[in-house]
Amino acid sequence: MTEPAAVARVTRDxxxxxxxxxxEAFYQDLHRHPELAFREHRTAGSLAGRLRxxxxxxxxxxxRTGVVGVLEHGDGPVVWLRGDMDALPVREATGLPYASTVDGVMHACGHDLHVTWLAAAAEVLAAARDTWSGTLVVVGQPAEEAGGGAAAMVADGIHERFPRPDALFGQHAAPGxxxxxxxxxxLTLSxxxxxxxxxxxxxxxxxxPESTVDPVVTGAYIVTRLQTVVAREIAAGESxxxxxxxxxxxxxxxxIPAEARLALNVRTQDGRVRERVLTAVRRIVEGECAAAGCPVPPExxxxxxxxNTVNDAALDGEIAAVHRRLFGEHTVFDFGQAMGSEDFSLLAPEGVPYDYWYxxxxxxxxxxxxxxxxxTEKVLNVPGNHSPLFAPDLSVLAPGVRTLVSAALARLGVTA
Known part of the structure; x- marks a missing residue:
């Protein structure tokens, strides 16, 4: 680990x-042309072209649509930088001059920012390769938005086909x-x-209705009863x-239809709580269906x-120290554990430390x-990730490049 002051100085240079x-031009182009999970062909092509x-x-x-770029420059550690590429099935309502041109699809989570930061950071580090030694691996990940993109990359051999990381870094645009x-x-994400x-x-x-068994009514009871799981079955100190x-x-x-379909999402921060919630869901669904006289058990x-995304505490402390020197002491703080989720951690082989910040x-x-x-009040009242009004300030473009560059340099070391 190079001294934070030296990393910050080289990063600024x-x-x-x-x-x-x-x-801005690259970011706005990505924003105009969002692509859903595993369909990020144009986005991946843009990133790949810049890396080449x-x-x-x-x-x-x-x-399917992932991109991996490798740049070797002498002996030293292997550092992976990751950015996710997919958009969401959200109809944009920002009114921006560079708003999405794809009806019903929008970069409502900031992944266009992530690709912009990743591409520019990769270019900066390549141009300044004489300032560091080691191997840099740039990962453009598809399908983060519940598409299983990281798991798919692992299944496609990313850990075997490319240099094994000594550290993995990622970041996310956030409201604030x-x-x-x-x-x-x-622990940072659930x-x-x-x-x-x-x-x-x-x-x-x-x-x-007397000749039927109404799955709509049964489903409504299930939805209502499920609201008691967190309120009445999970201890107040658990999340x-x-x-x-x-x-x-x-x-x-x-x-009156013959079936009803529900889709649920569960967020937890502890394995025992997770099992308790899943068990309660199954018990409630089966119990309500039995009470209604459904002809067959539910599926x-x-x-x-x-x-869970669990940052390596030592590594996070190192990178936070670099960011404080780079942007000012007051700019870095611990916002605590969030109920949001990410598949970023799956890209780290077992035992490899990673750090993920905002x-x-x-x-x-x-x-x-x-x-x-x-x-905390303000954050709840501004357009956040997944909102049709999510519109990041363009002032974050250059700083988001510097956060990635400085993190990579912190581990690759500074030779000049």
Whole structure:
């Protein structure tokens, strides 16, 4: 680990020529052309082209649309930098002049920023390779948004086909007044599981409900009863979130359907709590279906999603120290554990330390206009990730490049 002051100094020197106009043009182009999970062909092509031009050995098509660039420069550690590329099925409502041109698809989570930061950081580090020694691996990951992109890259041999990392770094755009870089040592993001439920009833005419077993009513009881899981079965000191995100049944107002389908999402930070919640969900679904007299038991399918994201505390402390020297002591703070989830950690082979931090991106005018006095109140009242109004401040483009560059240099070491 190079001294934070030296890393910050070299980072400032080698990023001094970052051109705001070029960063904005690349970012806005990505924002105009969002692509859903495993369809990021244009985005991946743009990233791959820039990496090749910078001198990286580039492999495309990893896990279908993933990109990996490798740049070797002497002896030293192997550092991976990761950025996710996919957009969301959200209809944009920002009114920006560079708003999405794809109906119903938007970069509502900031992955266009992530690709911009990743590409520019890779170019800066390649141009300044005489300042460090080791191997840099740049990972453009597909399908982070519940698409299993990291797991797919692992299944496609990313750990065997490319140099094994000694450290893995990633970052995420987040709501909050632009200009801050929250770091959390240890647990920072929660585990996530999806659950699909099929309730089997007996369909029939809406005028003769006595001849049916109504899966809509049964499903409604399930949704209501599920609200008691966190409130009544999880200790007050534990964290869990259970959301019913989809409830689909029926085709017409006077037809009682034969089945109802629900989709649930569970967020937890402890393995025992996770098992308790999943067990409660299954018990409630089966119990309500039995109480309603459903002809066959329900189908309850747990789709394991993302594990907890647990930063290596020592590594996070090192990178946080570098960011404080780079941006100022007041800009780095611990925002605590979040209920959001990520598949970033799956890219780290067992035993490899990783660090994942945030870059706050809310424009000052939006932040000041939001109700609330405290930070936590303000954050709840500005457009956040997955909102159709999510519109990061362009002032974060260059700083987001510097956070990645400085993290890489902290581990690769500074030779000049």
């Amino acid at each position: 080698i990023t001094a020529d970052l051109r705001a106009g070029e960063l 031009a910078a001198g990286y050995e580039v492999t495309e098509g990893v896990a 007044l632009a200009g801050f870089y929250p770091h959390t040592p240890g 585990a996530s599981d999806d659950i699909d439920v099929v309730v089997h009833g007996v369909g029939g005419h809406g005028s003769r 869990a979130v259970l959301t019913v995100g989809r409830f689909h049944a029926g085709t017409k107002s006077n037809i 309850v399918t747990v789709l394991p999603g993302y594990p 870059v706050t991106s809310t424009p000052a005018a939006v932040w000041e206009a939001a109700p609330g006095e405290e930070l």
